[in-house]
Amino acid sequence: xxxxxxxxxxxxxxxxxxxxxxxxxxxxxxxxxxxxxxxxxxxxxxxxxxxxxxxxxxxxxxxxxxxxxxxxxxxxxxxxxxxxxxxxxxxxxxxxxxxxxxxxxxxxxxxxxxxxxxxx
Numbered sequence: 001x002x003x004x005x006x007x008x009x010x011x012x013x014x015x016x017x018x019x020x021x022x023x024x025x026x027x028x029x030x031x032x033x034x035x036x037x038x039x040x041x042x043x044x045x046x047x048x049x050x051x052x053x054x055x056x057x058x059x060x061x062x063x064x065x066x067x068x069x070x071x072x073x074x075x076x077x078x079x080x081x082x083x084x085x086x087x088x089x090x091x092x093x094x095x096x097x098x099x100x101x102x103x104x105x106x107x108x109x110x111x112x113x114x115x116x117x118x119x120x
Contacts (some may be wrong), residue, residue, distance in 0.1 A: 013119050032120065040071060051111055
């Protein structure tokens, strides 16, 4: 078999779960390439479902808890507030809202035929 087929861009997407496995406006923790990732299902009255993914590790609380955080929206930007100490991180950029030197890693995410997928 030709190895070039295994390295197509499409092969870099990993299915995490179905969209139905994540309640709207909540998150789950997933193992992705040996790392804990917080995956969020964002849905509003005006927009279709979207998926965002960031590190699950809270750099302030020093625990893997971000998937259990509270999703907030301000000026059409979504944030996740740590369930421990309530620091807010932008779900688009991973940036901590009060200190530009602190950020969560972000992951490319998509919904494909009702499957939640991460790229990497």
